[in-house]
Amino acid sequence: MKDDMLLWDETLFKDPEVFELDYVPEHFDHREAQMKSLRFCVRPAIRGARPVNALCLGPPGTGKTTAIIKLFEEIEKHTRSVITVHINCQIDGTRYSIFSRIYKKIFGVAPPSSGISFKRLFDKIANELASREAVLIVALDDVSYLFPEKEIDQILYTLLRSHESLPGFRAGVMAAHSEPSMKYILDPRVESVFRPEEILFPPYKRDEIFAILSRRAQLGFYPGVLSQDVLDLVVDLTTESGDLRVGIDLLKRAGMEAERRASRSISEEDVRRAFSSSRFLHIEHAIRSLSGDERTLLRIIAEQPGGKAQSGELYRTYHGITQAGYTKFYEILKRLEALRLVETSFTGPGMRGRSRIIRLRCDPAEVITRVKE
Numbered sequence: 001m002k003d004d005m006l007l008w009d010e011t012l013f014k015d016p017e018v019f020e021l022d023y024v025p026e027h028f029d030h031r032e033a034q035m036k037s038l039r040f041c042v043r044p045a046i047r048g049a050r051p052v053n054a055l056c057l058g059p060p061g062t063g064k065t066t067a068i069i070k071l072f073e074e075i076e077k078h079t080r081s082v083i084t085v086h087i088n089c090q091i092d093g094t095r096y097s098i099f100s101r102i103y104k105k106i107f108g109v110a111p112p113s114s115g116i117s118f119k120r121l122f123d124k125i126a127n128e129l130a131s132r133e134a135v136l137i138v139a140l141d142d143v144s145y146l147f148p149e150k151e152i153d154q155i156l157y158t159l160l161r162s163h164e165s166l167p168g169f170r171a172g173v174m175a176a177h178s179e180p181s182m183k184y185i186l187d188p189r190v191e192s193v194f195r196p197e198e199i200l201f202p203p204y205k206r207d208e209i210f211a212i213l214s215r216r217a218q219l220g221f222y223p224g225v226l227s228q229d230v231l232d233l234v235v236d237l238t239t240e241s242g243d244l245r246v247g248i249d250l251l252k253r254a255g256m257e258a259e260r261r262a263s264r265s266i267s268e269e270d271v272r273r274a275f276s277s278s279r280f281l282h283i284e285h286a287i288r289s290l291s292g293d294e295r296t297l298l299r300i301i302a303e304q305p306g307g308k309a310q311s312g313e314l315y316r317t318y319h320g321i322t323q324a325g326y327t328k329f330y331e332i333l334k335r336l337e338a339l340r341l342v343e344t345s346f347t348g349p350g351m352r353g354r355s356r357i358i359r360l361r362c363d364p365a366e367v368i369t370r371v372k373e
């Protein structure tokens with residue numbers, strides 16, 4: 001056997017974990033300014049006061065989740081009187097499930113599975129925080145999943161106004177949203193107390209992507225697996241896609257392509273082949289999480305000319321197929337929006353009044369093939 005060939009039980013991956021999407025990197029460079037702003041928000045909590053609320057804004061893959069997790073690690077190392085809870089709102093999307101997570105973090109066990117009322121759950125949390133004299137910081141990550149049914153208003157109300165009746169209750173919120181700004185209009189009763197410090201996460205530049213991916217590849221692959229030229233190609237494709245996560249996924253898939261050929265190194269061809277999947281990472285991931293009804297509406301939108309249509313027309317088509325009512329239609333639309341698959345905008349106050357336009361945010365053909373799978 002030639003020695004550039006891989007034996008069947010050999011691998012190119014020194015540490016495959018580093019290419020997983022939930023891996024928290026040890027080195028988190030290029031985000032010093034954002035980390036500084038986040039630390040500033042937390043400072044009052046370290047002194048036992050309510051922290052400044054924060055809102056991390058920026059496109060996918062710009063380090064918002066990583067920044068919050070790193071910050072929480074720092075806080076926990078530093079003090080026990082600040083309790084941090086990271087909530088993935090795509091998984092925990094209701095006030096009850098979010099406070100169950102908070103309960104679990106504080107008590108180390110989940111609330112009784114027989115179920116207790118929200119009030120009891122909240123009272124236990126508030127009493128425990130008061131007796132420990134602790135401040136609570138809750139990260140609402142991917143907060144757009146709390147927009148349907150206005151769940152966000154209730155949650156912020158409970159976290160940020162409870163101190164009015166329970167003076168020992170001190171909590172702050174760090175929200176993360178994968179958009180340049182938050183368009184959701186909060187209930188005025190929470191708007192007046194949330195007023196977050198907005199922390200912007202711009203897309204990484206090419207040299208930053210290069211540095212991050214190069215370090216990740218060094219950790220993940222054995223020496224000699226990824227040449228400089230091939231890394232350059234990965235970096236170009238990642239910069240083009242604008243999402244660092246695509247680059248990390250691309251490294252992993254390209255490594256697997258090379259292994260499939262039993263080669264000891266990754267070629268440009270491996271990268272190009274892998275890119276045909278990695279570039280659609282976001283769409284694939286989002287579509288996999290959809291229910292049957294959600295897929296139907298997404299397919300209808302994708303089939304409209306130019307992938308866009310007026311909301312009224314879409315509703316009529318959707319109703320014709322599923323018999324679903326407007327409320328259901330609207331909830332599904334909100335979810336597709338939270339998943340960044342569609343965006344809504346209003347036409348100006350023209351002759352026909354304001355009407356809502358729904359537009360697909362990705363290539364219709366790519367969506368159609370995937371909803372049918």
Ligand SMILES: Nc1ncnc2c1ncn2[C@@H]1O[C@H](COP(=O)(O)OP(=O)(O)OP(=O)(O)O)[C@@H](O)[C@H]1O
Nearest residue numbers: 025028029059060061062063064065066178212244
């Ligand atoms: N500065 C950095 N250094 C090293 N790795 C990074 C850096 N920023 C982001 N990453 C990596 O990129 C991936 C995406 O980062 P992260 O999940 O923090 O993005 P995000 O802004 O939360 O994206 P989304 O809006 O989609 O939730 C993660 O795997 C993370 O490890």
Ligand SMILES: [Mg+2]
Nearest residue numbers: 064065141176
């Ligand atoms: Mg995130």
